[in-house]
Amino acid sequence: MQIVLRFRQSGLIVGLLRMDVKFDIPTMPVCEHLLILIVIMVFIVDACLDSAHNHIQHTKISGLVNSRKQAAMTTFNTSREIPAGVEQVFAAISDPERLALWWGPAGFTNTFTACEFRTGGRWSFIMHGPDGKNYPNENVFANIEAPVKLVVQHVSEPKFYLTISLAPSAAGTLVSWSQAFDDPDVARHIEHIVVPANEQNLDRLSAEVMRKLASD
Structure with a gap:
């Protein structure tokens, strides 16, 4: 068979x-x-x-x-050590007047219309570019754990979450900066802008912290 x-x-x-x-x-x-x-x-x-x-x-x-x-395509991470205490660095972030002085890349200024520095609070402002253009921004403070962590949700386009973490270090404070975009295509197309802009933002934060220390 x-x-x-x-x-x-x-x-x-x-x-x-x-x-x-x-x-x-x-x-x-x-x-x-x-x-x-x-x-x-x-x-x-x-x-x-x-x-x-x-x-x-x-x-x-x-x-x-x-x-x-x-994850690698949508999240941009960087860090910076600032020779100051954690609370001194956090003060430059939590004070709206000081935040307006350093927020954004080099050459930008800000006009805040709302800055409710609390978890769930609204943060609305216009960034004025060195080219004369205005860039409206709508955000929510998604999470605040003073003085060590801040999470900002950027609800206008491009959508992203920015997490800023502060930790004591040998030099003073280690600032960790993590920007996670919702759309990987958007992240890929603006990577060449975001990466240097984040470094410039940390430059300006460092300068503001040191300015305040020198004036006290």
């Missing part, structure tokens, strides 16, 4: 198994034929499960790699 088993992609196991299996089974009682068929089916099911497991593992690894790539 010759038995031909044909397997093609179907159902959820798409592309996991494609094979033609031919068996020449000698003449024997029907019960022994059934036993052989059961053994064959067990072998095939086991092969399907192994293939499915490998496919799932590959999918998980690919998803992890893609998520890490996306």
